[in-house]
Amino acid sequence: MALQPVYTLSQPFCTLQFCTFLLNGYLFGVPVPEVQEVIRYQPITPVPLAPPAVVGMINLRGQIVLAIDLRHRLALEKRCEGELPMNVVVRTPDGAVSLLVDEIGDVIEVDHSTFEAPPETLRGAVRAMILGVHKLDHRLLHLLDTGKACQVPDAGDSPVNDHL
């Protein structure tokens, strides 16, 4: 598989920094430069009629930011009642978007050589959002394509057409 955009900017075989978080037990990572900040749970104002992945809006120091549930985007089961998600605020061309995750992990450095494309058995819309995995010592680090993850299907007044 061809190299993904994350890597084209950097030299091969150099180390990369990822901001990591947990989703349903899986370890995910987003390149540090794409992350604006990581914050605790914030009160969310729901947006009725919005696509199901859009949980609502949060007030980020006067800036209104859309909150997208990564569990929903990645077709994982719903978060248990009472479990408060954390916000990973990422920069996108259309402004900041908050990705709701279960838990925040460390910032880790990985070597490019440990990268591998997702297996063919990973199918469907989710595959488009997972660039691949880094083989860490004890577990796998999923690389998230934040751009695709934030591309919630258009919320027209027509029936929502979610590709998940």
Added chain:
Amino acid sequence: MDEIVKDFLIESGENLDRLDQELVKLESEPSSKELLDSVFRTIHTIKGTCGFLGFTRLEKLTHAGENLLSRLRDGEIGLNAKVTSGLLAMVDGVRQMLAAIQDSGHDGEENYAPLIAALGRLQVEQAVGAMPEADAARVTAGDNSGEIRILPAGEPDCRLGPQESTERPGQIAARGPIAPVVVEPAVSGQQAPESRNPEPGNPESGNSESRNPESGNPESSVETIRVAVTLLDRLMNLVGELVLARNQLLQLSGRSQDAGFQAVAQRMNLIATELQGEVMKTRMQPIGNIWNKFPRTVRDLALSCGKEVRLEMEGQDTELDRTIIEAIKDPLTHLVRNSVDHGVECAAVRRRAGKDAAGLLKLRAFHEGGQVNIEISDDGAGLDVDRIRQKAIERGLIPKPAASNQTSAQASAQASAQVSGMAERDVFNLIFLPGFSTAEKVSNVSGRGVGMDVVKTNVEKIGGTVDIQSTPGRGTSVRVKIPLTLAIIPALIVTCGGERFAIPQVSLSELVRLDAEERETKIELVHGAPVYRLRGRLLPLVYLDRELGIGQGEQEASSPAAINIVVLQAEEQQFGLIVDEITDTEEIVVKPLGKQLKGISAYAGATIMGDGRVALILDVPGLAQKARVIAEGQEFGHDEGRCGAAAQAFREEHALLLAGNGIEGRVAIPLSMVARLEEFPKSVVELAAAQEVMQYRGQIVPLVRLSQIFPSSSEAEMQEPDRSIQVVVYSEGKHTVGLIVDRIIDIVEERAMVESLTPRAGIVGSFVTQRHVTDLLDLPAIVRAAVPGLLDGLDSQAGGI
């Protein structure tokens, strides 16, 4: 580019704009020494500076202009339309060169030799010696080549030649009471006494000087500085943030016991409010800034159309946020051009109609209820209702009815019936439909059928409305209503389904609260659609929770709490929005929604509330559309739109014939449409070509049975051996049709508030009379549907409603 060249460009640009106005004004007041001096001074300044900066071509052109002006000033030649045109052409030339300097740094390749030569010729041609002032006035007055005059109306007419003032007594009389403002933004000192600011709370003191840094003598410019617009925008954003922080602070202080903290919060509140007001003011610009170019536009346009148009402006110092000023610039220009091109007739036509040869175009701006009203009115021929109707049908702007089994003849017949059934005002609104134009020929000004729809869209984009009024032979008036500013708006905060929503106050009409016991009885259903009788008129109700899909059905049934109805105005239609609670009104800062949510028409944006939480701002027109209260896309194509339009006609008092259909059904027919009421024995009904007919006054009259068009469940019971039939005779042109109804009930004089809740062909809408819900019949449509082809070709006479 050099700083000095940049300054020169900015300054000259402003000077040229002023020159345009002054020259046009000078044309109407050729004797005004002051104006001439000012014009001369401006040209001289430009000439001097460009000589200094080394723009020789530009210098040559301005020099030629200056020469001509100096002859004028010395009284060697008189000013007429030709000279003015020459000078205006020079201004345009200078403008082009300035643009070239802006782009490339030097004054272009063109040397404007023909123009300079023309200016030279004008000096010689016109050199007929010092012309007496009265003569000069006569030249302007007698010249029908379409000059326009901008008359400062507050002044006495001493400036007019004697002939002119006797020629136009009507004009002077008309000018007196309205007291429009002198079109002279350049000399603000003179403007002040005549300008009327309808809003007393808005002091104009001091502002007029600072607004026109170039005005009057150059010394006054010490008081003002130039600030980049982006800086002001940034300031505005910051103030928006501050207002939000203030709101949060106030909420905190409300809970706090600390008196010191509360005092600080109060002070902070006051300062923030004042700051907000002041920063808003920095972005406010007088509407005169965009009107300034209209004298020139109107003059040129009138010349090219061969018309005479007089422009009056009132309320130039009415202020608007600059983003809004920008947004309405093009729509206003379009409306002005339209008025000159279509509205005002040619001088000959006007004289024949007994009107002053010069048409009057009036611009008026004033504040009203937190909004700015701009009126563009002319005293021209007015809109031709019949022609608009005709065009709308021709161009297929009134779409064919949806029913697929109808022939096209039927369909178009129905369509025309629907148009003919429209109120005048709704017919006027047809011109806002895309692709509409009644212009006989496409001129280079207008008539391409684009424009009015763009005007409407642009104005609506900034939360404004456009309204047209017209009287045949008397003129047309377009009123544009727009909000003062877009950034911070007053809003009503409501809660629904546990969430808060903000409703912009602009759309808010009133609030109605129904007690728990009232809610059962006061909310009625029209075939499942909830309505409330608001002062005798049916108000369609929309449940916000249901519209947004956040309803909790079981809770609603279990707790018969009071009901809050927020009465909202979406376009012409009022509707009631049912919410859980009405909280407060608050100034909110509008923030745009992200791209992902742009598609949801129910929201206009979001805001941050005092407690730091985000709340959605409801988009009232969008919500109304979603709830199908108003027709989608604001087209008359939809049944609701059409019926709604027709229903408008019945807001006035009408005599209505009430008839029975079946046992329960009641219908109403406007008495004005009823030719006669007849009772016949059943035997008169005969058949001709499978159509029921009767012989009536020497004619064969087709019969239409109401019970067949609107079958009632109890029809069988009505088939009792009644010996007679009741016939409502309806005539349209030469044709007569009989409508057989089950019984005649009454004739009522009713201010019928017709609501079109469930659109059905042949029914305009429903209303309540004598405590019965009654359907108002669309008789022309029914007849056309039942007797196809009969009434074709009579569209223009189909009126009546």
